[in-house]
Amino acid sequence: MVDSWVNLAERLGSDLHLELAGSGGRRSTLIRALREAVRDGRLAPGTRLPPYRSLAADLGLARNTVAEAYSELVAEGWLVARQGSGTQVAPRTGPTRFPHVPEKPAHAAPPTxxxxxGQPDAASFPRAAWLAAARRALNAAPNEAFGPGDPRGRHELRRALAEYLTRARGVRTTPERIVVCSGFAHALRLLFGGRVLRGPLAVESYGLAFHRAILEEASVRTVPLPLDERGALTDELASLKGVRAALLTPAHQFPTGGPLHPQRRVSAVDWARTRDGLILEDDYDGEFRYDREPVGAVQGLDPERVVYIGSLSKSLSPALRLGWLVLPEHLVTSVLTAKGQREAWASVVDQLTLAEFIDSGHYDxxxxxxxxxxxxxxxxxxxxxxxxxxxxxxxxxxxxxxxxxxxxxxxxxxxxxxxxxxxxxxxxxxxxxxxxxxxxxxxxxxxxxxxxxxxxxxxxxxxxxxxxxxxxxxxx
Ligand SMILES: Cc1ncc(COP(=O)(O)O)c(C=O)c1O
The missing domain is CATH 3.90.1150.10 (Aspartate Aminotransferase, domain 1)
Structure with missing residues (x-):
């Protein structure tokens, strides 16, 4: 018997693989394969099968063998033969192997x-502008963009981000210091799960439990830093034993809401310098400041002592799963090693679209x-x-x-x-x-x-x- 599968896609207009492997004669193997395809729903009721001559030619079988297989399946009720419209899958063919189970809703009933x-206004997602940017980006993209991606992220996006972050967030960087990721949570996983950094890590006394859980998963002990109305008490970092990195939300403490006081920003960076340590700056919603200009990034004070992490989750949508790390030079290689040889998280099409969205002024x-x-x-x-x-x-x-x-x-x-x-x-x-x-x-x-x-x-x-x-x- 032919020990292979056969693709009937062209004839049926949809993808179908027939497993013709196994013991038994050619006719009975073909019957079994067609019966299976009908039973498990791959050949839907009403589907027209190819004329037996063509199928015989495709499978390298004698015409008689296929004709007999069709007749037998007609006799069994799996297929029907109609004058002028060939052989079709019977309208109703017994229970399918996978009965339809209605999908359970992913969440409980939504609240009133x-x-x-946590989320931006989903109704304000700029659908038309994003689609137009995607079209322009895809038209302009070189063919190599559709091959395996570079773990640093597309150079078009890193260039656009470097320009935007410098201009709008006071970040000091070049595209070479930027690594694209799939959001802040992914950045944390890369840094700590990927063993680029190790704990213990100072964190603000109030923050997202989800982020603390990611750190816990990576066996990182977190040490809470007290807060007041001026933000985290960064002067206390010096008294935390063994701690050489601190995760802060300087533009807008999450969730209590104030910006980190300028003196505390300076003292955090000074501490990192004297301890050979690092500040991880979570700039999750830095653009949204209402009563005066946005507060610039702490990273601008010392790009070698601050890992700046940004994300589209608040500014555009958490569904895009796009973010970026702006890294001190000495960390770039180890973050790339943690990420792997190829881009495995952030869609290159979305990266190109975002680059175009920024360059064309739509992001601003x-x-x-x-x-x-x-x-x-x-x-x-x-x-x-x-x-x-x-x-x-x-x-x-x-x-x-x-x-x-x-x-x-x-x-x-x-x-x-x-x-x-x-x-x-x-x-x-x-x-x-x-x-x-x-x-x-x-x-x-x-x-x-x-x-x-x-x-x-x-x-x-x-x-x-x-x-x-x-x-x-x-x-x-
Ligand atoms: C404090 C904080 N940091 C970062 C983020 C962004 O997380 P992600 O990029 O993983 O969606 C959020 C949520 O949007 C947040 O609330």
Whole structure:
């Protein structure tokens, strides 16, 4: 028997492989293979089979063998032969091997009001401009772009990023110092999972538990650094034993919201210089500052002591999974080694599209438009609180896509529970606190204002104001 598979794609208009391997005569092997293809749904009901002469020629079988196989399958009810329209798969052919199981939804039912921090406004994704950039980028791309990718990332993108980050974020770099990755989480995995850096690592006392989990997975011990309204207490870095790297969110402390004070920026870099250490700068939403110019990157103070990490997750969409590391020169090779020989994460097509999106000015335009949009959202939140809950102070509101509502001590848990009961998705500050943090805990709600739709935002704010704890009575 022919020991191979046969591709009937051309004849059937869709891809079909027939396994003709195995013992038995030619006729019975062909019957078995066709029956299997019908049974498991690869040959759908109504599909027209090629005339037996052509199939015989394709398979190198005698015409009789194929004709007999067709007849037998017709007799068994798998196929039907119709005058003038050849042989087809019968309309209904017994149970398929893989019964249809409706896909389970990936998430529980969505909340009525989504005020959870973390995402930009999905409805504002610039679909038309992104598509147009993709078309231009693909037209201009050389053929080699469609081969295996360079782990550094496309040079077009690294050049565009170097220019943009220098101009807009005060980063000092050249394209050679940039390595493209698939977002901040991937950068952390490369640096620590890839053993470019080792722990222990100083982190802010409040931050994303998800990022701490990535570090834990890489066996990196994290040491919490206290925070106040001026950001992380970087002067305390010197007292942390064995720590030679610190992960900070200097433009907009996540989630409490303030920028790192200029003196603390300097003291962090000084500490890194004297300790032969590093600052990891998470610049996750640095472009979104409303009441004055964005705060520049700490990296600009010393490019050899700061690993700058950026991402599209807040500025465009977390679905793109694109980010970048701007590295001190001595780390470039080891990060590339951790990444592997070929680009295995970031789509080259998306990289080229982003390069074109930046070069054509659309990225800047999008940022300016979204800054205005989020500023309006923030102003509405502040106004709603002033009108309905003037005793609740919104903080961290000068930048970003979320605010922290400071609550009277001891009321956070009940506010989070009340929110859940009203189907409002949000988190309390406790969800972000490092388990080993020693600084005093503050009660508060972290409220994201980017996610609700335009028509849903007003009702979301009303619902939020209803679950906030009442003003303490004068006797309290
Ligand atoms: C604190 C913080 N850092 C970084 C990021 C970006 O993460 P990623 O690029 O992995 O989506 C986010 C979320 O967007 C964030 O909240």
């Amino acid at each position: 009001h989504n005020l959870r921090q 335009r999008h940022i300016r438009r979204m800054r205005q949009h989020y500023r309006t959202r923030r102003d509405r939140l502040v106004a709603a609180l002033a009108a309905n809950a003037p005793h609740i102070a919104p903080t961290g509101i000068a930048a970003g896509l979320h605010a922290v509502l400071r609550l009277p001590s001891g009321t956070e848990d009940s506010a989070v529970t009340a929110a859940a009961r009203q189907s409002i998705a949000l988190d309390g500050l406790a969800a972000f606190r490092h388990p080993a943090a020693t600084m005093p805990a503050h009660d508060g709600l972290v409220v994201g204002y980017a996610t609700p739709s335009d028509h849903g935002y007003g009702p979301a704010l009303e619902a939020l104001c209803r679950i906030l704890p009442p003003a303490p009575s004068p006797a309290d």
